[in-house]
Amino acid sequence: MSRILSDEALDIIFRTARTQNAWTDEPVSDETLHKLYELMKWGPTSANCSPARIVFVKSKEAKEKLAPALSAGNLEKTMAAPVTAIVGYDVEFYERLDYLFPHDLTAKTWFNWSKEWAEQTAFRNGSLQGAYMMIAARSLGLDCGPMSGFDMKKVDEAFFAGTTVKSNFLCNLGHGDPKGVFPRSPRLPFDDACKIV
Template structure:
């Protein structure tokens, strides 16, 4: 199945979408968060490894727990956002490959021979899933504020202790207040970023 999205959808997902720094007080329901994941999970990953693991930081208590790990410039907007998603990746994703890639019984051995190799793959494919997360969120009418200004070790300690998951980036989600937007920054033109060979 293939198709082409119209300009309206492309504007929502890419051209008119902005990184938000201020938020309205409109809440994001748990059902919306579940719908977001149920959409993003279909994006492709190598051997269907699906290493992304997400914690949706939503409650007042969880926000207060996260706040000290944020860089100063990211604290206010993250506390105001209805939800801050911690996008992490499971470095032992391969333990689920018998379930996720059942037609190739040896798939686990493609990755579990080296911790470094496994983590490279988990980080790369988890980052891909992070991009799918943003596209899915925007497709559902949410605004996003992805960021990397936080203490990764502290987030890992606070939210992923005792697991095989490491944090990658954070993404505030909700309904953005346009008064907090900066003037849109330029992007590189095709000839500066791409080459056809």
């Protein structure tokens, strides 16, 4: 059996997928969000540390709580999106390593010796998991609108107060309306971005 995805699948995940800025009113079910997580959680992270913590903002009340943290350019499209994922990361992720990395119970000590090192690890791996989330979403027929135009402090106070979680980025999820898609921007060619040594 071939392990190479079809061109159609690669188009859905990467080549024809677009950042969405307008949304239809088609809802996203809780079941779909569970399926999304059940896919994304398998993506690799350092020592399986899995620091991402996600709040799926769906309700009117939760959207209103999020609204004051949004930049002006992101407000309308976020309020219209069926779901906004707040992709955060737990700076004390290492407290779960006895469960996540059971074959070496000293793994916690690889990270908890330095708050700065732990946070760098959490941010890096939580960002990876956010990307896995987007690939999983697209694989399940959802469109994505990732963004970083928001006040992290306000989001953290509204959604992560009293925890060790910090926000990283937001990603609207749903079914995009083509009228909100900008013309495709160029990408760097291989030789500008890569070297084989």
